[in-house]
Amino acid sequence: xxxxxxxxxxxxxxxxxxxxxxxxxxxxxxxxxxxxxxxxxxxxxxxxxxxxxxxxxxxxxxxxxxxxxxxxxxxxxxxxxxxxxxxxxxxxxxxxxxxxxxxxxxxxxxxxxxxxxxxxxxxxxxxxxxxxxxxxxxxxxxxxxxxxxxxxxxxxxxxxxxxxxxxxxxxxxxxxxxxxxxxxxxxxxxxxxxxxxxxxxxxxxxxxxxxxxxxxxxxxxxxxxxxxxxxxxxxxxxxxxxxxxxxxxxxxxxxxxxxxxx
Ligand code: MG
Numbered sequence: 001x002x003x004x005x006x007x008x009x010x011x012x013x014x015x016x017x018x019x020x021x022x023x024x025x026x027x028x029x030x031x032x033x034x035x036x037x038x039x040x041x042x043x044x045x046x047x048x049x050x051x052x053x054x055x056x057x058x059x060x061x062x063x064x065x066x067x068x069x070x071x072x073x074x075x076x077x078x079x080x081x082x083x084x085x086x087x088x089x090x091x092x093x094x095x096x097x098x099x100x101x102x103x104x105x106x107x108x109x110x111x112x113x114x115x116x117x118x119x120x121x122x123x124x125x126x127x128x129x130x131x132x133x134x135x136x137x138x139x140x141x142x143x144x145x146x147x148x149x150x151x152x153x154x155x156x157x158x159x160x161x162x163x164x165x166x167x168x169x170x171x172x173x174x175x176x177x178x179x180x181x182x183x184x185x186x187x188x189x190x191x192x193x194x195x196x197x198x199x200x201x202x203x204x205x206x207x208x209x210x211x212x213x214x215x216x217x218x219x220x221x222x223x224x225x226x227x228x229x230x231x232x233x234x235x236x237x238x239x240x241x242x243x244x245x246x247x248x249x250x251x252x253x254x255x256x257x258x259x260x261x262x
Contacts, residue, residue, distance in 0.1 A: 001177055002169055002176070002177045002178055002190065002193075002196060003169070003171050003172075003176055003177075004193055004194065004195030004196055005171060005195045005196075005197055005236065006195070009102065009171065009195075010195070010197075010236055012099075012100045012101065012102040013102050013104070013171070013197055013234070013236060013245050014245055015099060015100060015102075016053065016097055016098065016099040016100065016102045016103060016104040016245075017104040017106075017234050017244075017245030017246045017247070018104075018245075018246075018247065018248060018249060018252075019048075019051050019053055019097055019099055019104065020048075020053075020095060020096060020097040020104035020105070020106055020234075020246055021104070021106060021246045021247050021248045021251065022047075022051075022248050022249075023044055023047045023048055023051075023095055023097065024093070024095055024106050024107075024108060024246070025248055026043070026047055027040055027043065027044055027067070027093055027095065028093075028108060028110055030043060031085070031091060031110045031112060032085075032112070032113070033084075033085060033086065033087050033112055033113045034084045034085065035084065035085055036080075036081065036082050036083060036084055036085070037067075037069035037071070037078070037079075037080040037081055037083070037085070037091065038080040038081055038082050040067060040069060040080065040093065041065050041066050041067050041069060041080035042066075044066045044067045044093075044095055045058070045066035048066060048095075048097045051097075051099070052099065053097040053098060053099040054097065054098040054099070055067075055095075055096070055097060056096035056097055056098045056103050056105070056174050057094075057095075057096055060174065063077070063218065064079070065079060065080045066095065067080065067093050067094060067095045068092070068093070068094040068095075068107075069081075069091060069092070069093055070091070070092040070093075070094075070219070070220070070228070070230070071085070071089055071090070071091050071092075072089055072090060072227050072228075073221050073222050073225040073226060073227055073228060074092070074219055074220065074221050074228070075092075075162060075165070075203055075205070075211050075220040075221060075222060075228040075230065076092065076094060076107075076165055076203060076220050076230055077094075077218045077219055077220050078092070078218075078219045078220075079216055079218060079219060085112040086112065086113075087112060087113035087114060088112065088113060088114065088115050088116065088119075089111075089112040089113075089115075090109050090110065090111055090112065090115060090119055090122075090123065090227060090229065091109065091110055091112060092107060092108070092109040092228070092229060092230040093107060093108060093109075093110070094106075094107035094201075094230065094232065095107070096174055098174075101172055102171060102172060103170055103171065103172070103173065103174045103234075104170075104234050104245060104246055105170055105174060105199045105201075105232060105234050105246070106232050106233055106234060106246040107201060107230050107231060107232035108127075108230075108231055108232075109123050109126065109229040109230055109231065110123075111123065118206065119227060121157065122159060122204060122206055122227060122229050123229050125153065125154060125157045125159060125204065126154075126159075126202055126203075126204040126229040126230065126231050127231045128153060129149075129150040129153050129154055129182070129202040129204065129231070130150075130200060130201070130202050130231040130232065130233060132149040132150060132153050133146045133147075133149050133150045133167075133182070133200045133202060134200055134233060134235050134242045134244065135149065135242070136149050137192060137198065137200075137235050137237050137241065137242035138192065138237070138241050138242070139192055139193055139194050139237060139239060140191060140192065140193075141191075141192050142186070142187050142188055142189055142190065142191055142192065143178055143179075143180055143181070143184070143188070143189035143190045143192070144184035144185050144186055144187060144188030144189045145184075145186050145187065146167075146180055146182075146184070146198075146200060147180070147181045147182055147183045147184030147185075147189075148183075148184050148185055148186045150182045150183070150202045151182060151183040151184065154182075154202070154204050159204040159205060159206060160204065160205045160207070160208060160209035161182045161183050161202065161203070161204060161205075161209055162182065162203035162204070162205060162209055162211055162228070163181070163183060163209055164211055164220075165203060165211075165220065166179045166180055166181045166182065166201075167179070167180030167181070167182065167198060167199050167200045167201045167202075167232070168180055168198070168199050169196065169197065169198055169199075170197050170198065170199045170234055171197055174199075178190045178198075180198050180199070180200055180201075182201075182202045182203065192237050193237065194237055194238060194239050195236070195237065196236070196237045197234060197235065197236045197237075197245070198234070198235050198237070199232055199233070199234050199235075200232065200233060200235055201230060201231070201232035202230070202231060202232075203228060203229070203230045204228065204229050204230075205222050205226060205227075205228045206222075206226040206227045206228070207222060207224040207226035208222065208223050208224045208226070210222070210223040210224075211223060211228075232246075233245070233246045233247075234246045238259055240259040240260070241259050241260045242259065242260065243258050243259050244258070
């Protein structure tokens with residue numbers, strides 16, 4: 001069952017969205033050669049708790065960290081560790097927080113120092129896919145329209161889209177209905193309605209779309225060990241179109257409107 005949010009619920013979704021966006025931007029600023037994912041994780045947990053919120057991932061089905069930190073061929077759900085990041089790595093960080101009973105979920109992939117042109121393109125196209133997916137979030141469009149927009153753009157650039165992990169509805173729980181695949185056909189699956197909140201999260205691989213889970217039971221890696229990127233926003237469907245909830249105050253101020261992509 002898909003839960004449409006009330007205006008009051010949406011206010012709470014905005015609050016937690018902004019909160020987790022601020023954490024995301026702080027983490028982005030910290031990424032540099034030599035820092036470890038454990039340092040990023042600890043900083044994220046501290047920032048979330050200082051804001052009176054709860055790191056949603058900790059204890060989620062037994063997940064032990066506040067962030068998912070996935071380096072290079074790791075797709076999602078990577079464990080934080082004490083290995084310093086190296087020049088030329090990419091790191092995907094996924095972070096979620098619960099505040100006043102609602103969840104915000106966001107992710108990005110960042111370069112560590114100077115990265116190859118191939119990787120630069122992978123990151124750029126994955127982020128573009130996120131915004132192309134968001135651009136489909138109007139009432140009466142379908143979940144399949146989001147996946148189609150993402151898949152088409154990814155494959156045009158020679159990248160593949162992960163099938164085994166998908167975006168999701170979000171609200172009082174991190175994972176609500178519906179599933180939001182990053183592939184699909186226009187006009188298929190559920191119809192979007194005002195008040196739906198979705199976590200849209202394209203995961204693009206440089207090689208095969210196939211993935212596998214490491215022995216830790218969590219870390220998802222590409223089957224061919226080629227790199228992967230991941231960007232995510234929590235988005236509300238309003239009568240006027242998509243409202244990205246996981247933006248900082250500063251990012252909102254820079255936009256002409258919080259609805260749509262201008
Ligand atoms: Mg998510």
